[in-house]
Amino acid sequence: MESLSDTLWDVVISGTGLQQSLLALAISRSDKKILHIDPNEFYGGAEAAFSLQDAESWVARVSAASGGLFKSASIQTPEGTTGLTSSRAYSLALAPKLIHARSALLSQLVSSRAYRQVEFLAVGSFYIFKPSQDSPQQATLARIPSTREEVFLTTAVSTKGKRLLMKFLKFVLDYESPSQLEIWQSHADAPLTDLLQQEFKMDAELQTYIVTLTLSLDGKTSTRDGLAVIRRHLSSMGVYGPGFAIIYPKWGGLSEIAQVSCRAGAVGGTVYMLGTDIKEMETAENEIKLQLTSGDTVKTRMLVRADDSPSDGTGISRLVAVISSPLNSLFQAVVEGAPRPAVAVIAFPAGSLSTAAGKASQCPVYLSAHSSETGECPVGQSVLYLTTLSTPDAKEVLQQALDAFVGVTSDGHPTSQVLYQLQYEQLVGADTFGVEGPVFTLPGLSSSLSFSDSALEPVHEAWRKVMGDAAVDEEYLIFTDREGAMDDDDVYE
Known part of the structure; x- marks a missing residue:
């Protein structure tokens, strides 16, 4: 050679x-x-994706570097916590992304035969965090219904709201047809919320349900882009099995x-x-x-x-946390015959969190909860990936979201502990x-x-x-x- x-x-x-x-x-x-x-x-x-030891080395390199796509990286292990196991028992992803079943990436993995070496897991329900004005302990997570069956079964939406959601879901599946174009084209470049309010008469809560499915980090996605994303989400439902539209690669x-x-x-x-x-x-x-x-x-x-x-675009702030809870209630199949999901997505809408100074969060926070089935942590623990747009308050807002999530998933009993936190900013290329x-x-x-x-x-x-x-x-x-x-x-x- x-x-x-x-x-x-x-x-x-x-x-x-x-x-x-x-x-x-x-x-x-x-x-x-x-x-x-x-x-x-x-x-x-x-x-x-890093082991705990690799993550520590990566943080040191980011801190020593003068450029690149990452900055302000740090690791925190809260005092008095136990439960972390060997470094190699963890595989923490720097930039985890959800993959819709209709993605061309999956088609290319199949046509190239590379898919045989990748194990994909179901991403389950999407949730909205609902704070309580009376007490933080009374905050709740509401599941977003994104199929006809879920709309009919949900108790979180009124009868009128269900009718509006059904009307919108039917519209999205056929939104590019000539008969539907005239409904939304005048709103194409305006925020999706304008269409939802003016054409579908949705209140702010229903609008939040719909916008959350777009995974928009600023909550201001345009009607044109928002409809395309939601259409992809709905059309991906059931492609690889009942009850889920998105998958995530294990490990x-x-x-x-x-x-x-x-x-x-x-x-x-x-x-x-x-x-x-x-x-x-x-x-x-x-x-x-x-x-x-x-x-x-x-x-x-x-x-x-x-x-x-x-680039000159706005970056994002990330927080990766390992917690001492399997979060079993989040990883339940909601449709008969569906696989047990390994990932759940929770959205904290803009304004649902606040800083210690009382300033409301400016942008949504998305939390992707991963069970041990992802291979990213040991059995009995979960990995949480929190993301929001970079703002002066982003670091504090992410911490507030983490604390609120641990509280709302503990049923009032402080059994969940945060064992590890990796925080950093990712700049847009x-x-x-x-x-x-x-x-x-x-x-x-x-x-x-x-x-x-x-x-x-x-x-x-x-x-x-x-x-x-x-x-x-x-x-x-x-x-x-x-x-x-x-x-x-x-x-x-």
Whole structure:
């Protein structure tokens, strides 16, 4: 085998985030020579999942770095708490995303045969946190009905409200038809709440139910975007089984898909090097010379990398907590024959929380509760991922949301303890695919809570660039079975 320096690589891919890993997989069954490197000692990039020890090392690196997509990272282990087990018993996702069953990502995992190495779990109910004006101990969680059956069965909505919800659900499923366009087109760029109030006569509570399903971090999603998201949610219901529309990859979310893609890519011939960054780059007419931190000098026809510089957009604040409760009441199947869900989503609407100074929360807070079935924590514990838009009060608001959630799920008995907290800010990356000659730059990390298929478009475009005249769109990520290719569990580094 030729050495790294003696080989003229067709493409060098830097970073093992989801997009780069899918790209390497897409190219891997061609005759291209692919070198896939990552400056980190782990797979997944900004979408990685960490053990407790790895999270501590990551926080130290973020604190020492002067740039990048993450900042203000810290770990807190409350005094007097016990219950944390070995570091490797945890797999905490940096950027967990929910995946709708109708996502093109799932179709590509199936067509590439990579899906066989990923275990997906059902995301169950969506809840709204309802504070009590009389006492914090009387706060409640109300389940959002998002199917006909749930609307009929819920006791949290009045008879009139049920009729309005049924009317809206029927409308959304057919909202792009000519007969429905005239209802919403004049509201297309206005907030979705305007349509709900003016055309469907919904009160503020019903509007909150609907807007929560969009997973909008500012609560101000437009009618055009909001209808598309809710339509995807409703059309995803029942695709992979009754009672759920969204799935989540076991063992750390998108990080697991990235690792599976890398393993399959390695079987297809891609060479992997972790802990290796680009130190210097020199571009000639027909090739790029890269000086790597490993000491190797490699030549390549093309370079693909990710944009890890923040854009001017607003970032988000995250809080990851491990608690000493299995939260069994949240992970119940609500439809007969449905699998037991491993994830539940709780929304804290804007204004439902307040700071110590009495200032109401400006933006919604979303809490994604994960049971031990996700493989992210030991049995008997749960992992909570809390997210809100970055504001001066965001850190305090996230803490208030965590405390309120623990209180409302303890039935007045302080049996749940917060065992561990990881807090950080995630900056939004650039959202464009960059091309500078033979150097291609994939967009940075988005702030959305659900996976958007728009993230797959630059991967497809980069594949076209690398494949050149050999690119046939109808064959993109469509592979036939190859003996042993998907049964190889080796880690390629």
